[in-house]
Amino acid sequence: MAVEHDPSHSPRAYYGAELRRLRELAGLSQEALGQLVFCSGGYIGQMEVAVRKPQEDLSKRLDEALKTDGHFLRVYQMVRKASRYPDFFADAAELQASAQSISEFGPLLVPGLLQTPDYARAVFESADPLRKAADAEALVAARVARSEILDRANAPLYWAVLDESVLRRPVGGSAVMFGQLRHLAELVLSRKALIQVVPFSAGAHALMEGSLCLMTFEEAPPVAYVEGPYSGQLVDNPSTVAECALAYDLVRAAALSPKVSLALIDSAAEDYANAPDREVA
Structure with a gap:
């Protein structure tokens, strides 16, 4: 199954939309799917609305339960790469x-x-005085963007x-x-x-x-x-x-x-x- 990412969604939102679509296609409730993949139905629901971030092991179990041929694992990799944070x-x-x-x-x-940029920069520099300036500035930019x-x-x-x-x-x-x-x-x-x-x-x-x-x-x-x-x-x-x-x-x-x-x-x-x-x- 190929990953067809809708550019209007974040990878995380796309993961959630696909989880809901394929769960419903399989005729499963959130609780029923949760039992198959060893998590709660509430957790499934939180992933569907992009409140909870998917995990690698759970993505593999979803592929097995829904017979999706690695689809969720591939989308999980997109979610992981999209994050700017630790x-x-x-x-x-x-x-x-x-x-x-x-x-x-x-x-x-x-x-x-x-935090202001200057304050954030001071925090990052004190945490790791040997951090490269470019890496520190990337961290500052990510924090300020939030x-x-x-x-x-x-x-x-x-x-x-x-x-x-x-x-x-x-x-x-x-x-x-x-x-x-x-x-x-x-x-x-x-x-x-x-x-x-x-x-x-x-x-x-x-x-x-x-x-x-x-x-x-x-x-x-x-x-x-x-x-x-x-x-x-x-x-x-x-x-x-x-x-x-x-x-x-x-x-x-x-x-x-x-x-x-x-x-x-x-x-x-x-x-x-x-x-x-x-x-x-």
Whole structure:
């Protein structure tokens, strides 16, 4: 069976459309097909609407169950090649592009969707000082391109909670931080993002262990994404996602109001503007 890719679809959306078409052609429900390939019917449904990224082993099992002569494995290779992101983050990045709402907690860094090019560059350079400049710029471009979803007419509702340490740590130096914090303020004032800050005075709070991203969708259940150094995990178990959502609500409750948070962001930006190691144009 030849792969006839519709250029109007992303490879991932094409995979999902083909999965639904061939499943229905075989007269199988999502649950019935899931039993044949050892996954849940919900997972099949999420792949059909391009919420979940297909996997190599599952693609092979789909070809066997639906007798499609390697079709899904070939389309899977297209999906894999199309991603601009590390394997551990690719699923989350693509899900953010189709989410109705995105809620993130940043304990150490400004979340990727909110980063300026200079801030992102400083993050990548500090992570690997020996990285080639061209490779670093490619990573910066990919990260900045993701932020375009906040400019869409159908942009997701975006809500971020940041620990105050995110504002105080001079990533890239005072000039970079001044630009980054001004960017955060502009996103808030243009109503593209809601941002709250958990102040140092709040003491211990939920989610001190790490970052969290919660996503909701129009046609699929919510998911959570947690990340560590060079690793990440997409969580779709309903009870675990509910626990993550509760933790996010708790950290949001510990944060300053959006209005007071904006004032703190502006104050921190002013501190960087007046730092002795830089002048703000």
